[in-house]
Amino acid sequence: DTAVSQTPKYLVTQMGNDKSIKCEQNLGHDTMYWYKQDSKKFLKIMFSYNNKELIINETVPNRFSPKSPDKAHLNLHINSLELGDSAVYFCASSQVGVRGPRVAFFGQGTRLTVV
Amino acid sequence: AQSVTQLDSHVSVSEGTPVLLRCNYSSSYSPSLFWYVQHPNKGLQLLLKYTSAATLVKGINGFEAEFKKSETSFHLTKPSAHMSDAAEYFCVVSAPGGGSNYKLTFGKGTLLTVNP
Numbered sequence: 299d300t301a302v303s304q305t306p307k308y309l310v311t312q313m314g315n316d317k318s319i320k321c322e323q324n325l326g327h328d329t330m331y332w333y334k335q336d337s338k339k340f341l342k343i344m345f346s347y348n349n350k351e352l353i354i355n356e357t358v359p360n361r362f363s364p365k366s367p368d369k370a371h372l373n374l375h376i377n378s379l380e381l382g383d384s385a386v387y388f389c390a391s392s393q394v395g396v397r398g399p400r401v402a403f404f405g406q407g408t409r410l411t412v413v
Numbered sequence: 414a415q416s417v418t419q420l421d422s423h424v425s426v427s428e429g430t431p432v433l434l435r436c437n438y439s440s441s442y443s444p445s446l447f448w449y450v451q452h453p454n455k456g457l458q459l460l461l462k463y464t465s466a467a468t469l470v471k472g473i474n475g476f477e478a479e480f481k482k483s484e485t486s487f488h489l490t491k492p493s494a495h496m497s498d499a500a501e502y503f504c505v506v507s508a509p510g511g512g513s514n515y516k517l518t519f520g521k522g523t524l525l526t527v528n529p
Contacts (some may be wrong), residue, residue: 339501341519353514388456402517404457
């Protein structure tokens, strides 16, 4: 009954490959996110979807393409993987509270290693 | 625009002694503020949140934080550190309210080590 679940947890792949990370939330939230955590632990937002619509798209190479088939899912597809894409990718979801603010719940992360 | 600065990248304490993790924020609005904790190789867990209802916010595991508007600070404290508190802690800011408030801005994190 995990609230925000990501698969896979670990992903090791070669440069140039295409890979996908899947995320599902069972909290009934209306907004989902992808964050990237670099080797120095810094977390930066990549994308956010609200009710399946893209609302935040930070400066991310267009090799990264999010897809939200429904409110409960937000997948991340990465084309032509590069060494610099190695990081931990976190999925999150949120819902505005009765008195706000939005509280984000995070998945366990996907550690992507590009070799 | 919003930003958050965690003043210490690493804090080391002895078990049983107080913990202080410092955070300053910058926001065009009255912000919403959070502390998240990340244990090694784990996801992020919400410790506490500031919702403007009370300036002193109590969270899980004995942590609390005080919102000080005059100092633009939201420091995290705990009276007595436990070994299990060793983790990375993130101070997070976002614009107030729900609606179009979607973006969380993270500080760079403070690594807390607890010595026996």
